[in-house]
Amino acid sequence: QAQLVESGGGLVQAGGCLRLSCAASGRSFSSVAMGWIRQTPGKEREFVAAISDNGGRTWYADSVRGRFTISRDNAKNTLYLQMNSLKSEDTAVYYCAAEPKGTVYGFEYGYWGQGTQVTVSS
Numbered sequence: 001q002a003q004l005v006e007s008g009g010g011l012v013q014a015g016g017c018l019r020l021s022c023a024a025s026g027r028s029f030s031s032v033a034m035g036w037i038r039q040t041p042g043k044e045r046e047f048v049a050a051i052s053d054n055g056g057r058t059w060y061a062d063s064v065r066g067r068f069t070i071s072r073d074n075a076k077n078t079l080y081l082q083m084n085s086l087k088s089e090d091t092a093v094y095y096c097a098a099e100p101k102g103t104v105y106g107f108e109y110g111y112w113g114q115g116t117q118v119t120v121s122s
Contacts, residue, residue, distance in 0.1 A: 001026040002024070002025070002026035002027045002111060003024070003025050003026050003111075003113075004022050004023070004024050004079075004096050004097070004098060004111055004112065004113035005022065005023050005024075005025070005113055005114065006020060006021065006022050006094060006095065006096050006113045006114065006115060006116035007020070007021050007022075007023070007116060008020040008021050008116060009094060009116030009117045009118045010117075010118070010119070011119045011120075011121065012086055012118075012119070012120055012121070013086075013120070013121050014086060014087055014088055014120055014121065014122050015085060015086065016086050016120075017082070017083055017084045017085070017086060018083045018086065018118060019080060019081065019082050019083070020036070020080065020081040020083065020094055020096075020116060020118070021078055021079070021080055022034070022036075022078060022079040022080070022081075022096030022113055023076075023077070023078050024077040024078065024079070024098065025077070028074075028077055029074075029077060029079075029098045029099070029111075030053060030054075030074035030077070031053050032053055032098055032099040032100075032110075033050055033051060033052050033053055033098070033099070033100050033104060034050065034051055034072060034079045034096065034097065034098045034099075035047070035048070035049060035050030035051070035059075035070075035096070035097050035098075035100065035104050035109070036048040036049050036050070036070065036079075036081050036094055036095065036096055036097070037094075037095050037097055037107065038090075038092035038093060038094045038095065038118075039092055039093050039095070039115075040091060040092045040093070045107060046061065046063075046092070047061050047104065047105045047107075048060070048061055048064055048068065048081070048094070049061065049064065049068055049070040049081060050070065050100070050104035051070045051071065051072055051079070054074070055071065055072055055074075058070055059104050059105075063089070064083075064090075067083065067084050067085045067086075068081060068082065068083050068084070069081070069082040069084075070082075079096050079098075081094070081096075083118070086118075086120045087120060088120050088121070088122040089120075090118060090120050091118060091119050091120050092117075092118060093115040093116065093117050093118075094115060094116055094117075094118055095112055095113050095114075095115045096112075096113040097109035097111060097112050097113070098110060098111040099111055
């Protein structure tokens with residue numbers, strides 16, 4: 001019954017910005033790390049960013065570092081991804097995930113959202 005639901009995706013021009021949200025329900029995720037993973041048809045999944053349980057540590061893919069910011073509000077049981085200076089190559093379905101089993105890069109997460117489409121026009 002625990003769920004992660006992404007929102008905030010849409011169409012934006014290159015150079016623009018979007019903020020994605022991931023609302024968790026059914027349980028608190030405040031004790032686990034969470035992350036964002038994206039996928040484009042025909043391409044492998046790509047780790048985007050992750051954040052530790054209390055927000056004290058963050059991890060970013062090289063391709064987004066300096067442009068994206070991951071954050072969380074545990075009081076609201078919500079994860080965010082602020083995306084600035086968007087590029088066409090950022091176009092993908094973005095998934096939020098929680099509770100990594102190994103490293104945050106390993107895609108071994110216990111919970112996944114349904115994804116939200118981000119399309120960046122060039």
